[in-house]
Amino acid sequence: MAEIHHPLFRSIGRGLSHHCPACAKGRLFGKYLKVQPRCEACGHELARYPADDGPAYLTILLIGHLIVGPALFFPIVWETSPAISLPIILTALTLVTLVALPRIKGAWIGMMYALQVTDREQRLHTADAAD
Template identity: 55%
Template sequence: MAVMSRHERPTLVQAMIRGLRGRCPHCERGRLYWKYLKVEPRCQVCGHDIAQYPADDGPAYFTILIVGHLLVAPLLLFPIIWQAPAAVMLPATLIPLAAATLALLPRVKGAFIGLLYALKVKEQDAHLHTADFVD
């Protein structure tokens, strides 16, 4: 990867990949999380305010979308899912699906924060995205 100057802003893809790796989308050197899904308020390396990007429900939605389409839908094509006893198939499918969801969620959230960083969407811009209609 090319070394970026201090004032050069990463591209959208670079910022998303940095977030996907759990790194600061601004500098790539600092950690994005201090716990499982708790975002660092500020990057420990560059001091960038990471908490200003409103990830909210977007990462959960995309994680469910990915797990549902890539894991659940193909499973339904196999007859064993329908023929085996429910007491066997429920734990055999739900446990790996829950594990995949929990493993994927921080990565999707990181990529989502990288996307918000690249698009310059911040928490204080929320009033621009909501419409207050007055009759």
């Protein structure tokens, strides 16, 4: 079987911009986080790339380290009454998370595409083991 090379950073970039990692023309998501079964432009099967909890975990990791951690160094966070600061901080974190999650999921699927990790292989291995 011929090895197909998909550049990692190009595939991740296409996923980040919500586009098919194979052609960069079709949309990756049908709804907010729902991956299209097939690319509308090139027909590539997009649903076979496993995302599972990876994008959610990575989103929490990034937002925790890049936003929550550094925010604790600002005295205003500690000096303001929690009744005022908590609703503002939690609303901002929720918005940032909702914006970041589909981009990170797209990048994740782009990475799965580049590394050629698919659900189908997993199912085939399971089927082989059952035989």
